Amino acid sequence: MEDIEDLLAGGGGGAPPGFRLPVATAVGVNLKHKKKNITFQDSLKDYTTAKIPGTQSDSEYMAGQLSAFGYHLSENQDEADLWLINTCTVKSPSQSAMDTLIAKCKSAKKPLVVAGCVPQGSRDLKELDGVSIVGVQQIDRVVEVVEETLKGHEVRLLTRKTLPALDLPKVRKNKFVEILPINVGCLGACTYCKTKHARGHLGSYTVDSLVGRVRTVIADGVKEIWLSSEDTGAYGRDIGVNLPILLNSLVAELPSDGSTMLRIGMTNPPYILEHLKEIAEILSHPCVYSFLHVPVQSGSDGILSAMNREYTVGEFRKVVDTLIELVPGMQIATDIICGFPGETDEDFEETVNLIKDYKLSQVHISQFYPRPGTPAARMKKVSSNVVKKRSRELTTIFESFTPYVGMEGKIERIWITDIATDGSHLVGHTKGYIQVLVLGPESLLGTSAIVKITSIGRWSVFGDVIEVLTQNITSRENRGDKYSECSNPNKICCSNEAETCACELTSSCGQTEEKIFSVSRDDQIPGEYISQNLIGWLLRKRKNNSQRTIKKELVLESDEKEGTSSRANEWVLVDKALLVGMLTSFLTIIAVFLYLWSRDFHSYN
Template identity: 45%
Template sequence: VNTCGVKLPTEHRVLSYLSKLNKLTDKKIIVAGCLPKMTLEKIKRAIPNYSAIIGPNGIYDIVDIVRRITTSSNEKIILLDSPLNENRLLLPTYRFSKVSAIVPISQGCLGACTYCSVKFARGNLRSFPLQHIVHQVDSLVSTGYKEIWITSEDVGVYGADIGLTIVDLLNKLIELDGNFRLRVGMMNPASILHFYDELAEVFKDAHIYKFLHLPVQSGSDKILSLMRRFYTVQDFIDIVNTFRKKNPRITISTDIIVGFPGETDEDFALTLDLIENIKPDLVNISKYGDRPNTVASKMPNHVPSKIIKMRSRILTKKVLEISYNINKTWIGWSGDVLFSEVGDRGEMIGRNYTYKPIVLREFDGQNIFGEIKKIKIVDNGANYLVGVLE
């Protein structure tokens, strides 16, 4: 069971699931991922019948761990501090999709966000060798993958520990042969402050989705300072404007934490003003919750949960209205769409060059999974577009 502890609701779901698994006394259960390093004792209480509990890097020892627990009837293994294997990208990987592939480019970060406990589990930045990443992407494209997700805790900080930047990596990747698209993952605004103009220029390449995930977290400089985000609201606005100038119609995705300790009505109003001003396509809204051993959890002036929920509802309403209106401007657009998902009702879901999700409900029985088709947009919702085959 691979775990995540980035948010309190996620932790609760994981612990609940582990409690259910604990009843399977005839099974060998390994608990892995970030949560063991963050809340080990909670995991042990939730699933006392565990066979092994391993940290994020324990995957490199998984063969030995499986061998040990399958040859012993009662051995319990706890391995939280395995070193990072720099050859990670060269290890065999099982992939669930034949169209999209995830390629991690680093582990850890250089941030010190006061609300985040993931740093305790993942550690400081360790960038993977550029040549390993390029080799991995080249191999995936040559075997038919058409969509590559470049991921990390903070893609924007890639290479800071090895004398490179994400710009250097992307320039190498867009030189590769093949019909593929790169989805560049989340970037902390602070990480790209010194080269975002150059990065926005690279995004103009046809291989890169015009999609920018740039979490601002708050529209108040006071709250950003308390969060230790190391940028201002104006910095965020400047980055967004630069990307939009160089990449028209680029999808802007951001994150907001509502109810951070010390957030007043005035601070929240500034966040609403920022969202109204920037008009991002997507906003991931999180209600603040204390995470283990974080600075923020010990701060004064915690916002009551009732107020946090109210602010979340207000922001959600505004975000949905903005998203719907932006998506409405796409009606009538025609162009190439890569279909990489199947919806719950059998509809096909694809992405255009700005990574907009496009639902195709009628496709004449064609097998278009993994194919690029000409599509015309005829309708929209707040979170999707509706298309038809041309």
């Protein structure tokens, strides 16, 4: 086995194989000689809704560097010259998924690189024998590891004392969303978690470096910035600043027209308690989503103590109550672990009561799984049947909530950044981060719009686009139109009803994700939007035409009120094509009929 640092020793003339070139130079180095296919595939199927913000950001940075060096990123495992699996795990099922991928790759005789929390926190796993490894703080050197692995070397790169740069090349899975890591590691020592093992002690990026990154991504056209961290609330404690200082600096960089929104990442209760009012003020800002993920894990103080969570249920309640009171339309997500060692029926009942009290619209419910090397793995376990029963019971209770009731007919401002999995709808979010599905052309991606909520579902609501906001907030306010309250920086346009979007939870390493990256010779620009499927595309186009007709009617009505003139019956291209086709068919039928009649007539005579 070789360490990459050993590969640097005694190199001949020129740059040795593992030499790390500056990014500006690296982009063009030997590009025409590159290279191979690398497959970029998520073993948990949906990269964009992954629960681990840190892992998503790492994946995008690695993809960017590989792409900048001329590698082709592919989801086709068979055509790949190398597989790269990015992992983040605190749970056994997720590590099992990784093990399956590794076995599949080895059986296919493909070169393999494994990155992320699993190899960093459990480098002695037998499954990792013969596999190259990139540590969580070494993602800026992924190209070196890939190239050495393709040469047949086994490389392990795990130790680092400085944070990777924020300005590395990056391929965003969603070009409108920037996942911005503000710190790595954590200050906690939860007895069930391996985050500390994998990502180490807290390491925060400076305020200036993060402000600079925000300026850059806004100039790139990003419309949502997700702050990513194992624990956002702990930010800055290692460098003498705190989260409110950072957030105020970042908010000052956001466009005043509300075209780019900030989403604050997961924060544990201990580190937000002392800044509650300041955080509430920031969450009330019109360019910040009124949404926060605050994991509680259990409703029992006894279990929280066994977990070493460093807060009480009362303190969690204080966080939730204060934010709901001070932030209009505030929405909070949380996590629950069922069946932690020592959990009694009484402990579980306290958790049930907590969830019933708040009826939070987003609750991620998981079963306890012991992680090797953690204190909880040595504790006396609750029967697996009991754990499953409690998980099912709590899930049933949570799914009985109807948080969207009463939203029908409401007017909301949303930010549209994605295509729904059905291939027909676009996905937007309200100020409170309620997921709204609308019909419209893909050109609406990256825009903000005013919608009317037409119907509700369990996990999202549906709306009709009334107006696409293309003008500056100030000019809209000066116009004094009926939507100005949604744009006024001193007012919040959002529903006071509860929201839900359980599939959009973003937590720390408490969840798991494994990805495979593939590399290929052909040049490709990753991150471009492609229609999900032909059927969805056709459905969306046809529905879009109907929507455009409705929108034109609204515009005509508005223009008439203002004394302007418009063409009242403008047809869209598809309608014209259909009409021409119908007329052509009709004339063809008549011609055939006349021909047959003429032939029969002459035969009769």
